[in-house]
Amino acid sequence: MDFRKIANEFKTPTYVYDQNKIEKNYQKLYHAFSSHYKNFKIHYAVKANPNPAIIKILLDQGAGVDCSSPGELEAALRAGTKKENILYTGNYESQEDLSQILNADIKFNLDDLTSFERLLEIRKTDFVSFRINPGMGKGGHEAVVTGGTDAKFGIPYEKAFEAYKIAKEAGVQRFGLHMMTGSNNLEPYFFREAVEKLMEIGGDIFNRLDIKPEYVDIGGGFGIPYTEEDVYLDVELLGRLVCEKFTKKLDEYSLGRPQLLIEPGRYLVGNAGILITSVTGVKESYRTFVGVDAGMNTLARPALYQAIHRVSTPYNSGPTRKMNLCGQVCENADIFAKNLDLPKNLKEDDLVLLHDVGAYGFCMSSVYNGRPRPAEILINSDQSKLIRRRETIEDLFQFYP
Ligand SMILES: Cc1ncc(COP(=O)(O)O)c(C=O)c1O
Numbered sequence: 001m002d003f004r005k006i007a008n009e010f011k012t013p014t015y016v017y018d019q020n021k022i023e024k025n026y027q028k029l030y031h032a033f034s035s036h037y038k039n040f041k042i043h044y045a046v047k048a049n050p051n052p053a054i055i056k057i058l059l060d061q062g063a064g065v066d067c068s069s070p071g072e073l074e075a076a077l078r079a080g081t082k083k084e085n086i087l088y089t090g091n092y093e094s095q096e097d098l099s100q101i102l103n104a105d106i107k108f109n110l111d112d113l114t115s116f117e118r119l120l121e122i123r124k125t126d127f128v129s130f131r132i133n134p135g136m137g138k139g140g141h142e143a144v145v146t147g148g149t150d151a152k153f154g155i156p157y158e159k160a161f162e163a164y165k166i167a168k169e170a171g172v173q174r175f176g177l178h179m180m181t182g183s184n185n186l187e188p189y190f191f192r193e194a195v196e197k198l199m200e201i202g203g204d205i206f207n208r209l210d211i212k213p214e215y216v217d218i219g220g221g222f223g224i225p226y227t228e229e230d231v232y233l234d235v236e237l238l239g240r241l242v243c244e245k246f247t248k249k250l251d252e253y254s255l256g257r258p259q260l261l262i263e264p265g266r267y268l269v270g271n272a273g274i275l276i277t278s279v280t281g282v283k284e285s286y287r288t289f290v291g292v293d294a295g296m297n298t299l300a301r302p303a304l305y306q307a308i309h310r311v312s313t314p315y316n317s318g319p320t321r322k323m324n325l326c327g328q329v330c331e332n333a334d335i336f337a338k339n340l341d342l343p344k345n346l347k348e349d350d351l352v353l354l355h356d357v358g359a360y361g362f363c364m365s366s367v368y369n370g371r372p373r374p375a376e377i378l379i380n381s382d383q384s385k386l387i388r389r390r391e392t393i394e395d396l397f398q399f400y401p
Contacts, residue, residue: 003276003314003351006384010375012278012351013294014390015362017049019057019380021272022358026061029222029267032239033260037246040260043087045220046072048265048359049273053378053387055079058268066220066263070100077104087217087263089131089178090115091153098122109178109217112155113163120170128167129176129217132160134197140184140223141305147181147194154179157201164205175211177202180219184266186231188238192245194218199246203253213258218242220264224271226356227308233267266359273358275299275309275374279350280328288323290342292352295327296334297371299357300364303333310355311336316343325352329369362388367396 006016026042034040043064046055050072055065056079064085067073076086088101091111098119101108109129110116116128133154137147146153155163164175179198185191195218206212223233246260277292301307311325320341327334336354346352365373372391377384 001274001379003274003353006377007276007278007351009384010377010386011390012276013292013298013374014276015357015374015376016274016276016384017051017054017269017358017376017378017387018272018274019378022054022057022269023061025268025272026058026063029235029239029262029264030062032235033243033262036240036243037260039257040243040262042268043085043217043261043263044268045263045265046076047363049269049361050075050363051376051387052079053385054269055081059085063268070097073100073104073106087261089180089217089263091131093118095122107176107215109176111153113159113166116163116167116170124171126172127174127176127214128172129178129213129215130155130160130163130167131178131180132157132198132201134179134181134194134201136194136197137181138185138187138190139182139221140186141307143305144183145181146183146221147179157197160201161205161208164209164211168209168211175206175213176215176217177213178217178219180263181221183221184223185221186223186225186233188234188241191218191221191238192241195242195245196249199249199253203249203255206255207253212255215259215261216246217261217263218246220262220266222262222264222267224266224356224359227310235267268359270359271356273356273361275354275357275361277352277354279346279348279352282323282347288321290323290325290346290352291328292325292336293328294354294374295329295369295371296331297329297366297368298327298374299336299354299361300366301357301360302336303331304364309336309357311340311342312353312355313343313346314351314353316346316350319344328371367391370396372396 043066086106088108131154137145139145277294296303375390376388
C-alpha cells in the first residue's frame with residue numbers, strides 16, 4: 001500500500017481496510033468448519049466493524065450478520081442484508097429494542113428469561129433462542145470474558161431448562177441455542193470444551209422437552225495475534241475439533257443436523273485494518289515521547305485493555321532508540337506503546353502506522369477532547385475508496401439545540 005499517497009489524499013488519522021484480507025479470512029474460516037459440517041453458516045458480528053461497506057464485503061462472500069443493537073441492525077440493512085440472514089444478540093434488551101427485533105422479523109438470541117417475558121408483552125412469538133452462560137469463559141482480557149460466573153451475559157445454565165420450558169408452554173415451536181464465552185481467544189481446545197458443555201446442557205433440555213433446535217450458535221471469539229509473541233489460532237484444528245464434538249453430541253442426544261452457526265468479528269476483519277497517523281511532535285522529557293494525531297479517542301483498545309498494536313514507520317529507518325508513542329488526549333492513559341524501538345530520525349509529519357485495527361477500532365472511537373472522528377478508506381487491489389468521510393468540528397455541534 002502506498003500509505004503516503006493515501007495520507008496525502010485523505011489526510012491523517014485515517015483507518016484503511018484491505019478487502020482482499022477480509023475475503024481471505026472469511027474463506028479460511030468458512031472452509032475450516034464447512035469441510036467437517038455441511039449445515040454451517042458464518043454470521044459476521046457487526047459490532048467489530050459496522051461500516052456498511054465492510055458488512056457488504058462479507059455478505060458477498062456468503063455471510064449472514066449478528067447485530068447487538070438497533071443501530072447495528074440498521075447498518076446491516078443498509079448494507080443490503082436480507083432479513084433471513086440477520087441474527088440479533090443483545091443483552092438487557094429494552095422494550096424498544098425488542099419491538100425493533102420483532103418488527104424486523106429476524107431471529108434473535110435472548111439474553112435472559114426476563115427478556116422473553118418482556119417480548120411476550122409486545123407480541124407472541126413462535127421462535128426463541130436463548131443465550132446460555134455455560135459456566136465457563138475465556139478471552140484475551142478480563143473485560144472480554146463473556147462466560148462464567150462473573151459474566152453479565154446469558155442465562156446461567158442451571159436455569160436454562162426453565163427458560164425453554166416456559167417458552168414451550170407459551171406456544172413457541174421453533175428453537176435456537178446460543179453461547180458466547182469470550183473474545184480474542186487463541187485456544188482451539190477451549191472452544192471444543194465449551195461446545196461439549198453447551199451441547200450437554202442443550203441436549204438434556206431438548207430431550208426432556210421433546211423439542212429440537214433449528215440452530216446452535218457457538219458465538220465468536222476467535223482470536224488473532226497482535227504481537228510477534230502471540231500464537232496464531234489454528235482454525236483448521238479449531239473447525240475439526242468443534243465439528244467432531246458437535247456431531248458426536250448431536251448423535252448422542254438424537255438432535256439431527258441443525259444449523260451450526262458461528263458469529264466471529266475480530267477474526268474476519270481485525271488484521272485487515274491499519275491506522276495511518278502523522279507525527280505531531282517529538283519531546284525529550286524524562287522519556288522520549290512521539291506524539292501522533294491519533295489517540296485513545298481514535299483507537300481505544302490500548303487505553304481500555306492495555307492492548308498492544310504493532311507499530312511501523314514505513315518511510316523512516318536507520319538507528320533506533322526507545323520511545324513512547326502517544327496521542328493528543330489530555331490523559332496519561334493515552335499512550336499506544338512504551339519503550340518502542342523507533343527510528344531516531346522520526347520527526348513531525350512522518351507517518352506512523354498502527355496495525356491490526358480492523359476490529360473494535362473505529363467503532364470504539366469517540367470525540368473526546370473535541371476531536372472529530374477519522375476517515376475510513378477501503379482498498380481493493382490498488383483502488384482506494386472513501387467509505388466514511390472524516391468528521392469535522394462542525395459535525396460535533398450538530399446535536400445541540
Ligand atoms: C454476542 C457476540 N457475538 C459475537 C461477538 C464477536 O466476538 P469476536 O469479535 O471476538 O469474534 C461478540 C463480541 O463481544 C459478542 O458479544
